[in-house]
Amino acid sequence: MNRIALPSLDGPPGDRLEIVSAWNPETPYQLWRPQILVPATFRPAAAPRTFVVVNQKGGAGKTTTAVELAAAWAAAGYRVRVIDADHQEAALSVWLLPQYPNEGPRHSLRSVFFDECSLAEATYPTLFEGIDIVPSGVDLARVEYERPIGAEQGLAAALADEAKAGTPAYDVTVIDAAPSLGLVTVAALSASDEALVPVKVGGLDMKGMASLHKTIRSVQRKTNPKLRVGSVLLTAWDKSDFARQLASKVSEDYPEAAVIPIRRSVRASEAPLAEQPVRLYAPKSTASGDYDQAARVILPGRAAA
Template identity: 45%
Template sequence: MTALQAQTVPVPMLDVDLEFLDIVTEWDTSTPFHQWRPGIVVPATFRPAALPRVIVVANQKGGVGKTITSLELALAWVARGRRVRLIDADPQKAGLTVWLKETCYPADGPRLTLRDVFYGKATLAEATYPTIYKGLYLVPSEPDLNDVENAPPTKVLSPESLLRDSLRADEGDWDITIIDSGPNLGKLTVAALVAAQDAIIAIQDGGLEVEGTGSVLETIRSVRKRLNPQLQVRAIIFTDFKKDKLCRKIGNAMFKAFPDALIVPARESTQAGWASLAKRPMRMCAPGEKPVLDYDRAADLLVAPEQKVG
């Protein structure tokens, strides 16, 4: 890793008196809709994960909230004293590298990216930079990361397993690594799924977005069978969640499909929309907003404090 510069912005814990959602074991579909209250579904079989952890946030579609989900979960864990690294595996210009533009890059010398790691020009540690937020680090990417998808074998050796092997060789003491994957199911997304232990699926509540989720789920099944049998879907997060009958129907369908995973409604918020437009973390500019609370609670459930090992 490059020499650390000062990380100047602490990430505070949230006030416990804020309007958090209830924890439930499933959504009650027998209650009349107007009386129904959505909650975070924590199945009876669910157990928090031990650290260290590698998590991929995935969906085949763009614009469903993968980057926001990655960033808000990361900041929630940083607030709890975790050392978190984000890997921007999305070549789109709206990815994590843009959101974390105040990353502490070196004043001189090349700025290394994830593309350099895939092309063997840098190690993952060398391409990891501190952000301005204490405890949060970034492996940046640029649109030229797309080159990896079409690179010949002589340029990128074993692309499916390269990220996994790079993580294993990394000497950094990371509690959690989060990989923000891209919108297509090519080499980069497969590499992220092979490298991870846990998958978080970010979806919006529209019918087309949910139908598109089937492709990434099929890819997850294929990766589990061929390359990474330990990969498991740990959470389904509804971004911009609003209470309606379709959401309740889809949430129950996801619960049946993944009975051991969290179902998290990250509620919609006007202030959160402004934060997204400004490419600023919601937790830092609108800490009392409902989606921030929902991501915060999800972070607490996914990794319990007493589960850290090593």
């Protein structure tokens, strides 16, 4: 199978966001620009690493964030696996189509939860070089109501079994969690090293952060003490006082996290229909550049690391 190589993005410096260690609240509105906040408490990740992209509210740009960060890391030379843990839409599996073999069973994340196969057996290549996928469909909902034994730790156990086998097959695993705080989402949080939280710049998303914050703290306390919130990505960002207030609020809630604006882009909404990452479909768009920069902040390239 001929796979498509994902391009590097080397845009002019003027297209890049400024990185700061603190925001200046006295900056006049007319001079205010989107900036990436990287506080002194922030620690960049190192491979191998498992990330979960999570927000209990739909429409926050969760799947786009998962796809674009995966594509950026693949373009940087990392071996990336994405896991579709969202049974409500399975949007990740529709966007990054798994390339199934002509013969044999077709497994999914549901198969892993019910011990029908290993995580490796449920992993398939995509059309894009460096990215493989564990797909899902509506049948993943069975995990929520049948509740197989040990489901909350099922994904963590599957990753641990792989690690026991020796050198990890992937440098980066990105889990796209459902827009709910159900059993599969808790399993994803329990299996991850780091949570990446996309938040759409809007009042309802700000209110929903409180429930997510409570769930993350509960998982840290009960099942996964190593979990940390690594970054908050402000999606559909545009220049407004509310965007500034939201950025300040999340930086207070997660003082160890980078806060990264992703500017509003029509091209980003078109990419799923083209079944391509934004960096391939519209490499000159602001969203493509912003996600590329976010990926470098969260997990630096091998040379930078």
